[in-house]
Amino acid sequence: MKVFAVIFALSIVFSCTNESKGNRHLVADSPVKEENRPEADLFKMAAKGKDALKFCTSEKLNTDFCILIDMSLHSGIKRFFVWDFKTKSIVKKYLVGHGCGSNQWSADGSKDNPQFSNEDGSHLSSLGKYKLWGRGHSDWGINIKYLMHGLEETNTNALKRYIVFHSWDRMSDDEVFPKGSPEGWGCPTVSNNAMKEIDPIIQESGKPVLMWIYQ
Known part of the structure; x- marks a missing residue:
């Protein structure tokens, strides 16, 4: 009888110990995911904003605001930011898609590790500074597009590749992390509602606007 009691007591201790370990494991899972959520580096953005203003001034682009896209973010x-040169701050931010490359179109295969190329047919986005100038009709989203004139060696083929700034019905207004945004063939795409907000700002500027895609 005593032997049975000892065995029973040990089994309870062992069971409670395992349950405790299991609970600690379950509790730890949630914070880890939260800690892995990336955030925009405001110091990096401020530095980009400073360089962007110098560039816009020298190239006679709009000096009220620019668009910064940080492709190092999930x-x-x-990760699409409208940067105000006067206040040196973000005034708007949105989701933005990038090119799928060899991955499935409209999926999120490279959501945290995009590749970039200036080659025609690569289906990848290109890094570098662009001049947004030339508003036209798009077959996508709310049927508005802006031509993207590549200003660096990394994006000189943008017009040839039909890389333009437009909206896409598949893009969300809200963040979808840990999922990624749908990937197209290289164009920086935003939601329809985002374009409805951005379009009048660009039109009212009266000057070409800098879009800087960096990593």
Whole structure:
């Protein structure tokens, strides 16, 4: 009888110990995911904003604002920023898609590790500074597009590749992390509602606007 009691007691201790370990494991899972959520580096953005203003001034582009796209960030969080030169701050931010490359079109295969290319047919986005100038009709989203004139060696083929700034019905207004945004063939795409906000700002500027895609 005593032997049975000892065995029973040990089994309870062992069971409680395992349950405790299991609970600690379950509790730890949630914070880890939260810690892995990337955030925009504001110091990096401020430095980009400073360089962007110098560039816009020298190239006679709009000096009220520019568009900064940080491709080092996960595509499921907002990484498209409208940067105000006067206040040196973000005034708007949105999700933005990038090129799928050899991955499935409209999926999120490279949501946290996009590749870039200036080659025609690569289906990849290109890094570098662009001049947004030339508003036209798009077959996508709310049927508005802006031509993207590549200003660096990394994006000289943008017009040849039909890389333009437009909206896409598949793009979300809200962050979708840990999922990623749908990937197209290289165009920086935003949601329809985002374009409805950005389009009048660009039109009212009266000057070409800098879009700087960097990593």
